[in-house]
Amino acid sequence: METPTRRWRCLRNLVVLGACPPNVRSYNAMISGLWNSGERMKPLMMVLDMVNKGVDPDEITYNATRSDSNGSVVAPHNSSTTGKIVLTGKAHEQSFVNGVLKPYIDLSSPIPFTLHSFNSSSPTHLQHEDVETLVEKSDSVQLLKLLKKVPKRVLGVLSNLSLAIGEMGSVAALMALGTVIEQGETPDFYFEKYPEENPVFGFFTWRWVLGLGFDHMFSSPIFLGLLVLLAASLMACTYMTQIPLVKVARRWNYLNTSESIRKQEFNDSLPRASVRDLGVILMGAGYEVFLKGPSLYAFKGLAGRFAPIGVHLAMLLIMAGGTLSATGSFRGSVTVPQGLNFVMGDVLNPIGFLSTPTQDFNTEVHVNRFYMDYYDSGEVSQFHTDLSLFDLNGKEVTRKTISVNDPLRYGGITIYQTDWSISALQILRDDEGPFNLPMAPLKLSGDKKLFGTFLPVGNTDSPTVKGISMLARDLQSIVLYDQEGKFVGIRRPNSKLPIDINGMKIIILDAIGSTGLDLKTDPGVPIVYAGFGSLMLTTCISFLSHSQVWALQDGTTVVVGGKSNRAKIEFPEEMNRLLDRVPELAQISQTK
Amino acid sequence: MIFSTLEHILTHISFSIVSIVITIFFMTLFVHEIVGLYNSSERAMIVTLFCITGILVTRWIDSGHFPLSNLYESLMFLSWSFSIIHMVPKIRNHKKKNLFSAITAPSAIFTQGFVTSGLLTEMHQSTILVPALQSQWLMMHVSMMVLSYAALLCGSLLSVALLVITFRKNMEIFCQSDSLSFLIRPIFFDKIQYVNEKNNVLRNTCFLSVQNYHRYQLIQQLDRWSCRVISLGFLFLTIGILSGAVWANEAWGSYWNWDPKETWAFITWTIFAIYLHTRTNNNWGSKNSAILASTGFLIIWICYFGVNLLGIGLHSYGSFTLN
Secondary structure, eight states: OOHHHHHHHHHHHHHHHTOOOOHHHHHHHHHHHHHHHOOOHHHHHHHHHHHHHHHOGOOOOEEEOOTTTSSOOOOOOOSSSEEEEOOOOOOOOOOTTTHHHHHOTTTTTTOOSSSSOOSSGGGGOOHHHHHHHHEEEEEEETTHHHHHHHHHOOOOHHHHHHHHHHHHHHHHHHHHHHHSOSSSOOOOHHHHHSSSOOOBBBTTTTHHHHHHHGGGGGGGGHHHHHHHHHHHHHHIIIIIIHHHHHHHHOOOOOOOHHHHHHHHHHHEETOOOOOOHHHHHHHTTHHHHHEETTTEEEETTTHHHHHHHHHHHHHHHHHHHHHHHHHHOEEEEEEEETOOEHHHHHHHEEETTOOOOOGGGGEEEEEEEEEEEEESSSOEEEEEEEEEEOTTOOEEEEEEEETTOOOOTTTTTTEEEEEEEEEEEEEETTTTEEEEEOOOOOOOOOSSOOOOEEEESOOSSTTTTTTEEEEEEESOEEEEEOOOOOOOOOOOOOOOOOEEETTEEEEEEEEEEEEEEEEOOOOTHHHHHHHHHHHHHHHHHHOOOOOEEEEEEEEEEEEEEEESSSOOOOHHHHHHHHHTSSSSOHHHHOOO | HHHHHHHHHHHHHHHHHHHHHHHHHHHHHHHHHOOOHHHHHHHHHHHHHHHHHHHHHHHHHSSOSSSSSSSSHHHHHHHHHHHHHHHHHHHHOOSSSOOHHHHHHHHHHHHHHHHHHGGGGOOOOOOOOOOOSSSTTTHHHHHHHHHHHHHHHHHHHHHHHHHHHHHOOSHHHHHHHHHHHHHHGGGGGGHHHHHHHHHHHHOOOOOOOHHHHHHHHHHHHHHHHHHHHHHHHHHHHHHHHHHHHHHHHHHHHHHOOOOHHHHHHHHHHHHHHHHHHHHHHGGGGGHHHHHHHHHHHHHHHIIIHHHHTTOTTOSSSOOOOOO
């Protein structure tokens, strides 16, 4: 196998000879390889080589998987990270900035190479700025490079965790504000509630509310814009951070020194034990075990590493579905008395610009019957509507009795039972009729409904006409009052029991209810539901922990180390339990 | 009638058992740890769990629907969730005394105490289900939500405890805060326990390094427990919100209505999502995450009670009836 050093030498010679154009990617790979194999000087020299060739120092990246023992490079906790080499002349300064690892090149210390390509007067005190200006001067091609860099820069900014957290916090704050400020009222309401003379908290007036669209928070440009930004961050983070992390996690890397194993969060050493026994026991505990010579690597719950990506994708799916719902839906509500019908297309109103009606909008809906179920105490337990759907040819295509929580679905249109009222009373007056008396809803405070109607008695043209009042709370019973407003009695519809009011015989034949239906088409629902399903699944999997175990046979001792990304409480206990079961090698085998 | 009597008896049994458990906890804290007593308290918690389960089951049989239709029942369920969460580490072989029981047991008793106290007697009887609630989703949605509230409350209380330990550097302040927190809020019982644990250690050792080491360990333990419990609660919350959305699509015709309760559940979700994200970055430190989780504690209560107290939105049932 070719060693990194050898390859480096070859490549460097090629570059110096001018045979090979400075390919940033191959350089980066070389630098990473050298850096990881423990080289310090050579990668730095390569960086300078690249700068000489006109490569922007910002594009030089490396992939560090080991920390430097002499402390000149600050390595992060994770065993691996991607970072950027930044040339600075400042020696011995903390170089871990904003989560980006910035190993410095100590140019003030003697380095055995010449910087003749730089036209700098004092190469030993080369500053970052100098390099930058040099690079800027070098060519006008820089502009093109800059343009190329823009998307990457944007991605980098968007994938910043602090920004994402800021966005989430702002979204949460705006949502909270949206529940505090009354939504969807008239401007007059806000003038009164948030007056300029007496602002809330000293500054918050109606100008804020109306100016920023906080009277309809959840569709205001600020809120939607933030959501879009959040979605962009989600995508950027998945692409820039999560996928590289998985690539790293998938690599099975053996740790070949007991020092590196002892650096793990959990570590232990088993005297007189065999790494093979440990492997068998780990396998029994559900680990994937890999053995190479004296080294062992085992892991479990790799799905726990992948799942957060799934969570992010599911969130994006839900957002996409929500957008489709907001732009491509139809909605409408209608109150239909029992026995009448309507055409779906007349009720449904488009919501957004993508809303396109379908053939099924011509379907006619006929309300066969509306009725209620009652508890023994007399309270309503459920509303039912028996619906028939007819196509253009008048053929019944489907029939279903819907109720709250049990809608009718046909051709992408859903019909919900949401409301009810009483449309008319059917009565016989002195065995004449039947007459239909329309019922009107009476305003009451609270949720309870009350409907009333009036049967005039005597001269109906006189301005002081009097009559019988009939009131109903539901379809069960009708309360009757006479001309003077005195209570007469209660009758149930269908009871056929006549009631006598001042010599007039009235029979209440039926109370005709009307059903309140909501109609909806929503092309976003399948996408949103797919997002819901995957979000639930991936959140559950995310709870699993990715646990890794390394072990090394060191003589008769087995050095064990391990770490877990989530189960930080369970993992050490599990490991202790497993290690207790590793058999101690018999004395005989040792003496052999 | 039999059911209500049975329920009454069970309520009293569980409440008195948990009171005894709490007393044992106090004795363990203030006097000395008696292993036998501690074990019996653990056994008592199991009995409590069975009693609360009994209460819920009798209500279920009595009313004929899943016992989560009003505030009394949902608080009872919350108390049950606390005791279930209390049991989870026991099932998973965490035999040794852990910090976690100190949160769950008092939480369970205070919830139950609040429910059974005279404040809410008028809503003890089970109510009828309004049409919108008659769905199989009720069981899934509400139980998941209450479970998640319980887990998240535990997790954020652990974080509050962490904060208290981190910020109280001085011994003297420690002792003062002991008596203070006694007076202020009984819910801070857990803190007192940690404080005392630490005090015991301080008494036994005079070396600063040992003291710091123990504190570091305690903080780390608290941090890990709270993170683990919050991720569990977050999982339940996600399932709860999503099942609620599916239910809303069945009942109201739209999977998301920006109803205040929904919105606050989403805010809670966002806050704990932020918390879990801060945990991925080691630079932020456990203290900042703990501050966030403690904010989450308040937000859960706003979501649970506050929204209903305002009496707005579609979730107005199943709470205080303001006539």
